[in-house]
Amino acid sequence: MVHDVLGKVKSDFADRNPASRKYYEQARKYLPGGHTRTVLTHAPFPLVFVAGEGSVLTDADGHSYIDMLGDYTAGLLGHSERRVFDVVTAAMQNNFSVGGIHPAEARLAELMCQRFGLDRVRFTNSGTEANLMAITTAMQATGRKKIMVFHGGYHGGILYFVSGAAPWNAPYDFVVAPYNEIAGAVKIILKNSDSLAAVVIEPMLGSGGCIPASAEFVGEVVTAAKKVGAVVIADEVMTSRHGAHGMLDLLGAKADITTFGKYIGGGFSFGAFGGRAELLDQFDTSPEAGRERIISHAGTFNNNISSMTAGGVVLSEVFTEKVAVVHTARGEDFRKSVEAVLSRHKLSVAVSGYGSMMCLHALPQAPKSPDDVAKRDAVLQELLFFGLIERGVYIAARGMVNLSLSLTDDHLAKVLDALDDTLTSLES
């Protein structure tokens, strides 16, 4: 019954959004698929947004949405955060761009090192680049080539393991281990003990469906990796928002290198990798360091003024350690409220996640592995998405939800009502 309605739901969506459709059709002429972020693709076409304020998005047809996606975690602050806006516009009045050093770069580096327990940090323009550079750092330091990643992991467009290793991935020598399976993962580490340069791990699979790692799993993987001399790279591009010092810290482990991105740039493009001095100091090309072997890492926009300036105010004023702890707890509470709504309905929908990141799944229970995610009822998953959209709630088509700081309790109550109403109408 539920499955019969999807065609009608999609055609209603198309009818309600003629301006978005028109934009999409025109954009396809020059942009393959109509845009440059594959994750945004869904049938019949994605919405086009023309404004955002706080937690409310407005689309090209004039509809308003409570933004529950938070730009896949990059929009943690909500839209047009005033403190970021003010400090960046002031900086822009001085200078947009400089082929030199400016003070905001070292200030952000200090804030990041203090917050996330890093000796040194380097900036990039995206999380993808941060991971590529972290892998390079590990390979150069160890003289080894093999990189262990996890099934279900996502570390960037060319570091894609969500449904197995993608054929378009960067040509590293990857070995893919099972996530949250201690014996299987440790076995692979030990088997590759002489050739393993790095283990790259997300403390929670983000794009892979918000599946948190167990503390035991992370602990065993980190111990085994360190035992064989491999560099542990924690990909906290999404999860550094959790707790005061990021999610790996909450799980009781420490990486050699951590990668960052998303919200730290306050809405501007951002990436960073940082960690132990002896690894990062390979980038110290200064004459006084006098290193024989160095890694060169130039990048026109690595220290761009807008991202560096925004990052400084994000970490020092907007998303302080205290705010991060409160936001993580708020997310946990909200996920429990979502669970309570889901438990009142017959349809098989579950929620997974940690803190302010979560994912709705058309499954009887929250998934424990990427294989569970693959068993979702694809039609029900789409109906859930369109049901929420119709009720003014914007989430990812794949079910991801990320709480921003600007969401009020009233917004969250409306979202729970919209979810309840969507499920009730699908069941009738």
Ligand SMILES: Cc1ncc(COP(=O)(O)O)c(C=O)c1O
């Ligand atoms: C865990 C993780 N690592 C890396 C990336 C890549 O970051 P970016 O999109 O900034 O390249 C993402 C993006 O979603 C991510 O979720």
